[in-house]
Amino acid sequence: MAVLVIADHDGAHLRDTTHKTVTAAKALSGEVDVLVYGDGAQGVADAAAKIDGVRKVLLSQSAGLKAEIAEDVAALINGLAGGYDAVAIPASASGKNFAPRVAALLDVSLLSDVIEVVDANTFVRPIYAGNALETVQTSEAKKVLTVRTTAFRAAGEGGSAAVETVAAPAAADGTRFIGEEKVVSDRPELGAAKIVVSGGRALGSAEEFKAVIDPLADKLGAAVGASRAAVDAGYAPNDYQVGQTGKVVAPGLYIAVGISGAIQHLAGMKDSKVIVAINKDPEAPIFSIADYGLVEDYKTAIPALMGALG
Amino acid sequence: MKILVPVKRVLDYNVKVRVKADQSGVDLSNVKMSMNPFDEIAVEEATRLKEKGVATEIVAVSIGPAQAKDTIITALTIGADRGILIQTDVDVEPLAVAKLLKAVVEQENPDLVIMGKQAIDGDNNATGQMLSTLLGWPQATFASKVVVENGEAQVTREVDGGLQTLVVKLPAVVTTDLRLNEPRYASLPNIMKAKKKPLDMKTVADYGVDVTPRLKVVRVTEPPKRGAGVKVKDAAELVASLKSAGVL
Numbered sequence: 001m002a003v004l005v006i007a008d009h010d011g012a013h014l015r016d017t018t019h020k021t022v023t024a025a026k027a028l029s030g031e032v033d034v035l036v037y038g039d040g041a042q043g044v045a046d047a048a049a050k051i052d053g054v055r056k057v058l059l060s061q062s063a064g065l066k067a068e069i070a071e072d073v074a075a076l077i078n079g080l081a082g083g084y085d086a087v088a089i090p091a092s093a094s095g096k097n098f099a100p101r102v103a104a105l106l107d108v109s110l111l112s113d114v115i116e117v118v119d120a121n122t123f124v125r126p127i128y129a130g131n132a133l134e135t136v137q138t139s140e141a142k143k144v145l146t147v148r149t150t151a152f153r154a155a156g157e158g159g160s161a162a163v164e165t166v167a168a169p170a171a172a173d174g175t176r177f178i179g180e181e182k183v184v185s186d187r188p189e190l191g192a193a194k195i196v197v198s199g200g201r202a203l204g205s206a207e208e209f210k211a212v213i214d215p216l217a218d219k220l221g222a223a224v225g226a227s228r229a230a231v232d233a234g235y236a237p238n239d240y241q242v243g244q245t246g247k248v249v250a251p252g253l254y255i256a257v258g259i260s261g262a263i264q265h266l267a268g269m270k271d272s273k274v275i276v277a278i279n280k281d282p283e284a285p286i287f288s289i290a291d292y293g294l295v296e297d298y299k300t301a302i303p304a305l306m307g308a309l310g
Numbered sequence: 311m312k313i314l315v316p317v318k319r320v321l322d323y324n325v326k327v328r329v330k331a332d333q334s335g336v337d338l339s340n341v342k343m344s345m346n347p348f349d350e351i352a353v354e355e356a357t358r359l360k361e362k363g364v365a366t367e368i369v370a371v372s373i374g375p376a377q378a379k380d381t382i383i384t385a386l387t388i389g390a391d392r393g394i395l396i397q398t399d400v401d402v403e404p405l406a407v408a409k410l411l412k413a414v415v416e417q418e419n420p421d422l423v424i425m426g427k428q429a430i431d432g433d434n435n436a437t438g439q440m441l442s443t444l445l446g447w448p449q450a451t452f453a454s455k456v457v458v459e460n461g462e463a464q465v466t467r468e469v470d471g472g473l474q475t476l477v478v479k480l481p482a483v484v485t486t487d488l489r490l491n492e493p494r495y496a497s498l499p500n501i502m503k504a505k506k507k508p509l510d511m512k513t514v515a516d517y518g519v520d521v522t523p524r525l526k527v528v529r530v531t532e533p534p535k536r537g538a539g540v541k542v543k544d545a546a547e548l549v550a551s552l553k554s555a556g557v558l
Contacts, residue, residue: 010471067474070439070449093470097451100404100439109405109524110436122528127433131327132336135528174448174482178464178475191470195557220558228488238454238468238489244430245488247470253557263326270536274557276548291539292551304545309558 001085001120002031002055006077007048008090011038011066014047016192017090019154022051024147025088026155027117031055033084035166037076039066042163049161056161062168064177068094071172074101079169081106081142086120091146091248092191099146108140115151129244129267149191150250150271183237185224190240193223195253196272198242201229202258202279202298209235212302213257219309225249225269227259243268258298261286278302311458311480312367313356314420315390316411317349319374319381320431333529345381348426350388351486354493355456356424357389364458365422367391371414373407375399379509386504387496393509398521400514404432406521408440413517415445420481422463427452427485438485448478451485 003025008017018034025032035058036045045059058080064072077098081087087102089095091113103110116124118135123145127134190196197220199213209230217224226236228243242249244267254272259265261277261284269275270289277290280297287293294301321327322342330337345353359365370385371394372378382393396410415423428435442449450456450465454473457464458480467474468487478484496504514521542548552558 068469069476070451074443093452093468096435097439097449100434100436101443101449103436104405104408104440104443107405109403110434110440111525112434112436126533127530128321128327128336128431129433130533132329133531133533135531136525137528138525140524172448174479175450176477178477180469180472180474182472232489238473239471244433245428253552264323270533274552274555275536275539276552287539287541289536289539291536291555292548293539293541294545294548295541296544301545305548308546308549 001029003029003086004084005034006089007036009044016154017149020149020152021090021147022155023152037065045163052156052158054159054161057163058166060166064171067177070098073098075169077102078105086143089146103144111145113148114145115148188223190223195220195222196251197222197255198225200227200259206235260284311421313365314423316425318346318429319378320346329532345384346429350493352424353385353388386507396512398514402521404436409519412444423483442483448482452487454489
């Protein structure tokens with residue numbers, strides 16, 4: 001049984017979510033290949049070849065693949081799927097976009113957001129915003145799964161797989177890429193950061209969010225996150241959102257500032273190793289899952305915390 | 311232009327889920343059920359397109375138990391013109407839902423399907439993409455802005471790291487993200503009007519689709535509980551605790 005892992009990268013750098021997906025794939029089989037798609041992605045393919053335990057790397061390049069057009073990516077994977085028993089895809093926004101297409105092309109059900117591989121046919125996945133865990137057994141001949149990468153360790157380095165080039169599929173004629181706006185940040189990526197500092201609605205404005213959360217994050221070398229309430233109120237950009245409808249993170253330390261702890265937010269961070277809550281409301285639900293709670297207004301708590309950190 | 315909007319009846323998003331003691335699933339008896347929040351956004355978007363004169367008819371479709379009729383009535387209250395309920399007591403998986411919706415699309419011939427990006431019960435985020443694949447139509451998922459003109463839809467999508475804009479040729483499938491719009495509250499006159507709008511009752515057999523689940527649910531369990539935390543008295547104690555826990 002061989003597994004095809006679809007690499008996650010930004011065009012120039014391989015993300016460690018790929019290494020984590022390789023770990024999930026190894027739980028299924030010893031034969032793991034990695035597909036890198038994009039344009040100008042040779043460097044990414046070379047990086048993928050160094051992942052420990054990878055048999056070979058397939059590289060496919062076109063403009064449509066670079067823009068991550070779901071139709072193009074799914075057609076590429078579908079063309080390769082014949083040689084594999086399973087396709088494992090990181091559950092990023094992009095992975096979630098094309099994975100169901102791959103499953104539909106193969107006429108199999110999708111196993112989404114897998115957090116544990118029990119055996120080759122049995123998987124665990126969260127449902128109801130992570131408030132229940134479902135163990136499902138599949139009898140599909142081919143498995144298509146998206147992997148919740150925060151639930152797996154990253155595979156190490158040390159491999160030396162060969163890189164093979166694969167032809168790109170014909171571009172989808174119904175879809176045109178117009179452009180993109182990326183949020184520029186020097187901080188670690190939210191999904192991969194060891195420490196995350198998140199702000200909530202209590203911060204009151206975009207200026208206050210920046211003034212309070214950014215310096216603390218910088219001091220800790222942390223990524224910045226936000227609750228949906230803070231994002232909806234315009235205090236933070238959309239892609240800062242942590243939760244059922246945003247990103248799922250599981251850093252070593254998660255600091256929630258002025259976040260009440262709605263079910264949908266907890267779904268995105270409750271697997272963090274250590275959770276700190278700073279909130280002036282002692283009844284806030286966030287305290288029920290926080291390892292360390294500080295009941296204090298952020299206006300006094302954060303300056304004191306900055307001071308204590310030295 | 312005609313728009314089809316699939317809607318799902320789910321456990322209300324404010325309700326805390328209880329896992330059944332026998333681990334067979336979650337307890338849905340005597341709990342508040344509502345329209346999936348992402349689907350509400352889809353119905354609202356379709357209604358706005360109609361108000362702008364872009365759409366002429368909105369058809370809401372739901373697949374589920376008899377009570378899913380209420381979910382369709384909610385859609386009719388927001389602005390849908392008529393409804394179709396495909397009644398079944400099977401918990402239909404996304405691939406089978408997509409196949410049923412494909413059959414509905416082939417009967418209704420809409421120019422656009424707008425649906426939620428995921429249902430908050432199964433959290434699959436799959437049905438829209440599967441429907442688009444089965445139809446051979448373009449897809450634009452996780453939409454935060456939709457502009458329809460000249461037989462195309464320009465869709466701004468929420469992706470990791472920011473926003474992406476695509477143009478898809480109609481007919482197409484668009485799935486909604488949270489920031490697409492704020493659904494309206496139903497007015498009393500619209501609630502009264504909705505009750506008079508047509509609602510077709512169908513069964514799965516009418517469409518000839520096999521909805522037998524392909525995934526066997528072995529068990530449903532509660533996630534591991536976190537140990538009880540401690541309250542610290544000030545920032546200095548917090549930093550000391552984090553240092554001794556080895557995370558700083």
